[in-house]
Amino acid sequence: MNSCRQNLDRLWFPFTCSEDLRNFPPALIERGEGVYVYDNNGKRYLDAIGSWWVSILGHCHPRINAAVKRQVDRLEHVMMAGFVTGPALDLSQKLSEILPGELSKIFYSDNGSTSVEIAMKIALQFRAATGSRRRFFVSLGSGYHGDTLGAMSVGGIMSYHGLFHELFKKQLFTLSPYCYRCPVGKDAETCNADCMDSLEEILKNHGDDIAACIFEPMVQGACGMRIYPAVVLRKIFTLCEKYGIITIADEVAAGFARTGRMFACEHAGVVPDIMCIAKGLTGGYLPMAATIVKEKIYEVFCGNHLQNRELAHGHTFTGNPVAAAAACETLSILKEMRIPASLESLAEFFRKAVFSLNELECVDGIRTIGTIGAFEIVSDRKTKAAFSEDKRIPFRIAVRALDKGVIIRPLGNVLYFVPAYIITHEQIETMISVTKEAIKEIVYE
């Protein structure tokens, strides 16, 4: 146990303050099965957030395990320059079966942030190659696209990105389509995507300088699962078309049926010029991402070695065959399970269960899309005021729920659920009843 403590002290954890690490040391997880993970004392936790939204088919899926094992015994890796592997090729076939519209050229990388960096570089290099001086990006206020510098420059969560905006390049930001606290004072009945007038304003004034617009389609995840209507997404596309702006849909979190459609852009019937995918791609097994572009974008990168048109980008593990094997098996399972169509009734049960939290006076702003559910913790529903920050109510609710064996995490004042698609009705009921108990105990006792 002592050496475990020492080893723990050697580690630096993401998004974790050191005092919390001391007061709430992480559970030592030894194994997983379905929606559950188990710690070294045998305690079982229902993973209600799919381990940061990646575990779409549950932990330790026997078929994905077998696919990974098979691949490891054949080949662990070979660079994807001058070489390619069967799994990387098969994955391109499987992706092409589900990709919308003319999205056709696939560039593999390792994680969501790199898929965004690549999308941004593609947009910039495309502009340069076509003789344009457009060098900036516009993105949605409060958006999140990852933690590398390029991705942060288009990130709008000031507590994460503010410092870096000061030090590095800052891009342009629209209002956030935050329906619970609508920035232009509309509600569901009166909404006409008016928040995106802020996009038009930016494009009118700076359109000639803007290479691309990047956005999380239908739901801004990390800023608190801000689910917004399709009309907003459609307006983004209409404006980008009007002003000749490349669209980059960051489907890193929303892709692979999380919102009830295979890709969230489908809710608005739109196809981006560039799409970023990651998280669910390998079923949560291995880091892998892809940036996918339309042929008309790729064409600009074609030429001979004297023309220097190729994309100046690569990662050591680009196209890793073990990750690709996990991704192939994940996509086969999704297909066999007829996902997303077959998720409809689960999503409806999930929606009703999440909305039952409404019985608690301190819960407001409940929203769901597909298998994403979120709600706000408020001290007063009328004013929508949050509890004072020093009380750390959402954080303490999550800690209490964890004690009771359900993993949820706060995002500011928001708590959310993003479970695996194999979650049962009974497990959803447990997830909700434990959350209710935790809320009652922290807020009312």
Ligand SMILES: Cc1ncc(COP(=O)(O)O)c(C=O)c1O
């Ligand atoms: C929409 C979106 N884009 C990009 C990222 C970054 O992905 P990664 O953490 O794999 O770098 C995330 C991560 O949560 C995300 O939600």
